[in-house]
Amino acid sequence: xxxxxxxxxxxxxxxxxxxxxxxxxxxxxxxxxxxxxxxxxxxxxxxxxxxxxxxxxxxxxxxxxxxxxxxxxxxxxxxxxxxxxxxxxxxxxxxxxxxxxxxxxxxxxxxxx
Amino acid sequence: xxxxxxxxxxxxxxxxxxxxxxxxxxxxxxxxxxxxxxxxxxxxxxxxxxxxxxxxxxxxxxxxxxxxxxxxxxxxxxxxxxxxxxxxxxxxxxxxxxxxxxxxxxxxxxxx
Numbered sequence: 001x002x003x004x005x006x007x008x009x010x011x012x013x014x015x016x017x018x019x020x021x022x023x024x025x026x027x028x029x030x031x032x033x034x035x036x037x038x039x040x041x042x043x044x045x046x047x048x049x050x051x052x053x054x055x056x057x058x059x060x061x062x063x064x065x066x067x068x069x070x071x072x073x074x075x076x077x078x079x080x081x082x083x084x085x086x087x088x089x090x091x092x093x094x095x096x097x098x099x100x101x102x103x104x105x106x107x108x109x110x111x112x113x
Numbered sequence: 114x115x116x117x118x119x120x121x122x123x124x125x126x127x128x129x130x131x132x133x134x135x136x137x138x139x140x141x142x143x144x145x146x147x148x149x150x151x152x153x154x155x156x157x158x159x160x161x162x163x164x165x166x167x168x169x170x171x172x173x174x175x176x177x178x179x180x181x182x183x184x185x186x187x188x189x190x191x192x193x194x195x196x197x198x199x200x201x202x203x204x205x206x207x208x209x210x211x212x213x214x215x216x217x218x219x220x221x222x223x224x225x
Contacts, residue, residue: 002155032212034212034213034214036216041218042218042219043117043119043203043205043216043217043218043219044156044203044216045216046213046214046215049212049213089156091156093212095212099144099146099161099163099168099169099207099212099214100146100158100161100169100171101146101148101156101158101205101214102158103148103155103156103157104155105155106155
């Protein structure tokens with residue numbers, strides 16, 4: 001049972017424009033959410049996270065929005081750069097010592113120069 | 114600070130064999146988790162070790178096992194390999210009480 005879902009497996013965006021990635025979850029126990037970026041032949045790299053007590057977290061060009069009632073989060077990348085071309089994974093966990101991350105299947109982002 | 118190190122990077126085995134993968138966490142990180150990534154199932158949690166004890170376990174058969182040493186280094190073992198075990202195996206470490214996990218580059222296992 002896929003508890004974290006990422007639809008629209010791939011996204012192409014022009015350099016300088018906004019990339020928006022969406023993620024839905026089904027388990028209401030999840031209270032901590034993370035986004036990872038993955039290049040081929042490398043492990044996932046942590047990008048940004050948000051806890052359920054917040055609805056927005058910003059770090060440079062990356063902003064994550066959380067809508068708890070809809071069980072939905074999104075990642076905004078502004079402006080998109082060619083180096084952002086990668087697979088992006090949404091992950092969720094339950095805080096409090098539980099390090100078990102549930103991942104979505106990922107979104108391929110291609111930034112066109 | 115060195116990142117998470119996984120060895121070997123690539124491995125080819127045949128059905129029925131067993132394999133051991135190794136993971137050295139970031140210095141100071143005591144929690145080590147293992148994940149399997151396949152094209153069909155995505156990234157799936159295998160197990161987590163903390164202070165040499167398995168703290169969480171995913172939904173994988175008993176052929177998949179692991180252990181952690183006193184220096185927090187971890188190994189995972191897969192016995193009686195099946196073709197479907199071909200995957201990228203990722204190890205991640207985290208600081209005590211923190212949910213951000215930092216991943217190694219993975220071990221690509223091919224079972225022929």
